[in-house]
């Protein structure tokens with residue numbers, strides 16, 4: 669049976685989960701526009717007329733509009749958008765400036781919002797379209813010293829759910845994928861806030877130990893292909909799930925976050941970090 673999705677715009681295609689997803693969607697017969705600021709694919713992934721790297725910053729609304737317009741001109745349609753581009757900041761809340769917090773919000777939340785808003789008119793006109801956001805289990809579990817990252821992913825998760833209600837009458841489906849620790853470039857791309865690097869900060873030692881543990885878990889985490897497989901599976905299904913948490917252990921963590929009393933949940937997270 670032919671894939672319901674043929675033409676895909678994917679953000680954050682130059683590295684990690686996005687690069688693995690671009691490759692997997694392409695291997696499954698889709699034409700993929702893999703967007704990133706670098707505008708390239710990593711070593712080992714070959715660009716072609718059906719796996720197309722695109723230079724695009726998700727913070728630039730005009731640039732996104734131009735890319736969407738170009739795809740529709742070239743292919744006559746756009747079937748799906750995967751909003752995966754993201755980065756993380758680390759540091760205690762008291763050690764994070766408003767500017768640093770807003771920067772986190774810009775790329776991970778408004779970057780996805782701008783990308784989705786550019787695609788929606790096309791999807792509505794077509795009477796079909798699929799939107800996948802890549803959020804995180806950090807949207808369910810509050811992560812200390814990465815509170816702004818956690819908050820932004822939670823915002824994008826609830827946004828995706830609300831969006832799915834608004835756009836359902838137009839034949840548009842939405843899904844959010846919630847990865848757990850995954851071995852990608854996100855660890856080296858993470859920026860520590862300026863004040864958090866001051867050894868005199870009262871948070872310095874606990875923050876360094878906690879984020880160090882999180883980074884160790886990421887670098888020993890699952891392969892990005894695990895997340896890519898989940899994205900690909902959703903795009904090939906007739907009806908997408910609303911949320912998907914890949915791998916059983918993270919599914920269980922997600923379930924516990926709903927079932928456990930908050931006090932117990934926070935105690936466990938506090939023990940871990």
Ligand SMILES: NC(=O)c1ccc[n+]([C@@H]2O[C@H](COP(=O)([O-])OP(=O)(O)OC[C@H]3O[C@@H](n4cnc5c(N)ncnc54)[C@H](OP(=O)(O)O)[C@@H]3O)[C@@H](O)[C@H]2O)c1
Nearest residue numbers: 680682683684685704705706725726753754850852853854
């Ligand atoms: N790795 C994990 O453990 C994990 C866990 C949960 C969720 N996630 C989420 O998974 C997504 C992918 O992250 P990753 O782990 O694969 O990290 P990564 O290897 O660092 O990849 C991040 C991608 O986002 C792109 N990007 C960043 N800022 C951008 C911007 N302003 N405009 C366009 N593209 C931008 C980067 O490309 P350029 O630098 O070339 O622009 C890169 O391709 C993120 O949303 C992340 O929060 C990751």
